[in-house]
Amino acid sequence: MRLTATGVASERGGRIIFEGVGFGVGDGELLSVVGPNGAGKSTLLRIVAGLLPMVEGKVALEPEIDGPRGMVMHYLGHRDALKAALTVRENLAFWRKMSGIADGLSPLDALDRVKLPHLIDLPASVLSAGQRRRVSIARLLVDPRPIWLLDEPTAALDAASERDLGALIADHLKGGGIAIAATHLPLPVPATATLRLGAAA
Secondary structure, three states: EEEEEEEEEEEEEEEEEEEEEEEEOOOOEEEEEEEOOOOOHHHHHHHHOOOOOOOOEEEEEEEOOOHHHHHEEEEEEEOOOOOOOHHHHHHHHHHHHOOOOOOOOOOHHHHOOOHHHHHOEOOOHOHHHHHHHHHHHHHHOOOOOOOOEEEOOOOOHHHHHHHHHHHHHHHHHHHOEEEEEOOOOOOOOOOOEEEEEOOOO
């Protein structure tokens, strides 16, 4: 699989944020998207995910798929996408059931990979920011998809959790997955290529 963008432009409030952006990333590759605040890193990821429109340009998958691009992509954004009233187990079970894919990890096994199995039956509302982030990362494992779009993936993580995330990304890439990470901090795994947005990147 290969994900490409050609001549992508975006605007906010009638002002162009970026234009002429292009990249290509294939199996086993990690693209790092860097730049100053307001350069459009998060916006680009949302465009790739199909969550925001672009002013011009094209985002394409090879080979093409039937249905929306989101079917093969995980978008891990600033918000953790957890229902506060549900337990950690119930949140992960929801994501696993929603995909209809049976070959992902169980909620318990996914939590074990992010070192949180002991929290499985707690409500999400009582988790710390770092714990919520790690549960969100576990969502990538219960619902396997070939493309990970990671927006500031190390936010709220301590050093040990960053290393664990790096291992998960590395495993994803070794399995032929694709990852794009928007970040202003060093990633816990080397990027294959870097895309810079904004003049001060």
